[in-house]
Amino acid sequence: MIVTLTINPTIDRVISVDRLAFEDRAYINSSRESAGGRGINASCVIHSFGGQTLALLICGGAAGTRLEGLLQGCGLPFQAVPVENEIRTNLTITDRHGLTVNLNEVGPTLSKVEVERVERVVKETLDRASWLMMCGSLPPGVPPEFYGRLIAAARKKKVKTLLHADGEALRRGIEERPTVATPNQQEADRLLGRTLLTRTHYLEAAERIRTMGPESVLLSLGSRGAVGAFREGLFEALPPRVDAVCPIGAGDALSAAYTWAMERKNNGVEALRWGVAAGTASARLPGMTFASLEQTQEIYKQVELRRSE
Numbered sequence: 339m340i341v342t343l344t345i346n347p348t349i350d351r352v353i354s355v356d357r358l359a360f361e362d363r364a365y366i367n368s369s370r371e372s373a374g375g376r377g378i379n380a381s382c383v384i385h386s387f388g389g390q391t392l393a394l395l396i397c398g399g400a401a402g403t404r405l406e407g408l409l410q411g412c413g414l415p416f417q418a419v420p421v422e423n424e425i426r427t428n429l430t431i432t433d434r435h436g437l438t439v440n441l442n443e444v445g446p447t448l449s450k451v452e453v454e455r456v457e458r459v460v461k462e463t464l465d466r467a468s469w470l471m472m473c474g475s476l477p478p479g480v481p482p483e484f485y486g487r488l489i490a491a492a493r494k495k496k497v498k499t500l501l502h503a504d505g506e507a508l509r510r511g512i513e514e515r516p517t518v519a520t521p522n523q524q525e526a527d528r529l530l531g532r533t534l535l536t537r538t539h540y541l542e543a544a545e546r547i548r549t550m551g552p553e554s555v556l557l558s559l560g561s562r563g564a565v566g567a568f569r570e571g572l573f574e575a576l577p578p579r580v581d582a583v584c585p586i587g588a589g590d591a592l593s594a595a596y597t598w599a600m601e602r603k604n605n606g607v608e609a610l611r612w613g614v615a616a617g618t619a620s621a622r623l624p625g626m627t628f629a630s631l632e633q634t635q636e637i638y639k640q641v642e643l644r645r646s647e
Contacts, residue, residue, distance in 0.1 A: 341394060341470050343460055344473060345448075345484070347374065350372050351427060352372070357433045376473030376502055376589075380590050383591050387634075393409070394463065397418035402421075402424065417463075423448075425446055426442070426444065428440070428442045440586055453480050461491050471502070485510070499517045502519075502589070512547065514551065516553070518553065518556060521547065521557060522558040523557070523558070544556075548567040561618075564610060574646060587626050591616040592613040594613075596612060
């Protein structure tokens with residue numbers, strides 16, 4: 339089973355407008371709410387692909403009650419850890435040209451007791467897990483070494499780990515040698531303290547991050563695909579050109595499809611191809627919508643793999 343952890347979940351409100359323009363009005367075409375957070379998104383993709391998954395998350399306040407209702411409505415297996423403060427609500431505004439604005443709240447402050455409760459629940463699932471995916475930001479009150487502690491605990495149980503985080507949580511997490519880290523370009527910029535602009539930069543960055551601890555690294559590059567740094571070397575997965583409608587969440591689809599493929603005994607390079615296919619296929623869809631397995635397979639056939647010497 340692939341277990342995902344979302345310690346900072348959200349109600350995602352996605353508003354589609356006719357166009358986004360500075361200092362001009364926009365008209366709303368549609369508005370909808372969905373359960374959000376990187377781990378929840380990953381579980382949604384894995385579940386839709388037919389994989390076995392369990393989404394672990396915190397839940398608090400009226401927004402938390404709505405979140406549980408949304409998860410029950412989509413049939414996703416989940417376990418909610420109750421907290422006192424209300425979980426966050428995020429706002430995404432997107433237009434028909436693919437221009438997107440994403441406004442995120444910080445999230446609820448967790449007490450030390452609540453952090454310990456979440457950690458205990460995660461550790462209790464490890465006996466049933468083959469993978470633990472730790473995805474997203476840490477809310478206030480959660481120490482930056484939190485993901486690192488879980489990676490160490492998973493290793494003792496021989497559970498593979500995927501880390502998708504940012505800032506100090508990413509830095510401290512990769513020191514504990516996760517199975518794979520999946521930063522995007524901006525997260526890699528901040529981790530390495532440099533701006534990545536060229537293909538050479540991307541290749542160097544993926545390999546540099548790998549030397550910092552993870553067994554493998556997937557550097558997500560949006561419409562440019564991804565770079566994978568593995569024991570076997572550096573590989574690029576280059577997607578076909580598509581009309582991106584809403585790229586928000588494409589990185590979550592990439593991480594999910596990669597893990598799903600690895601669970602099916604694919605090697606890292608082929609799993610990278612599946613990840614880029616899922617991210618690209620999802621970016622073509624409106625709002626926070628994830629591609630089906632059939633839509634991903636269509637793109638998978640068109641993703642070019644290239645080994646970099």
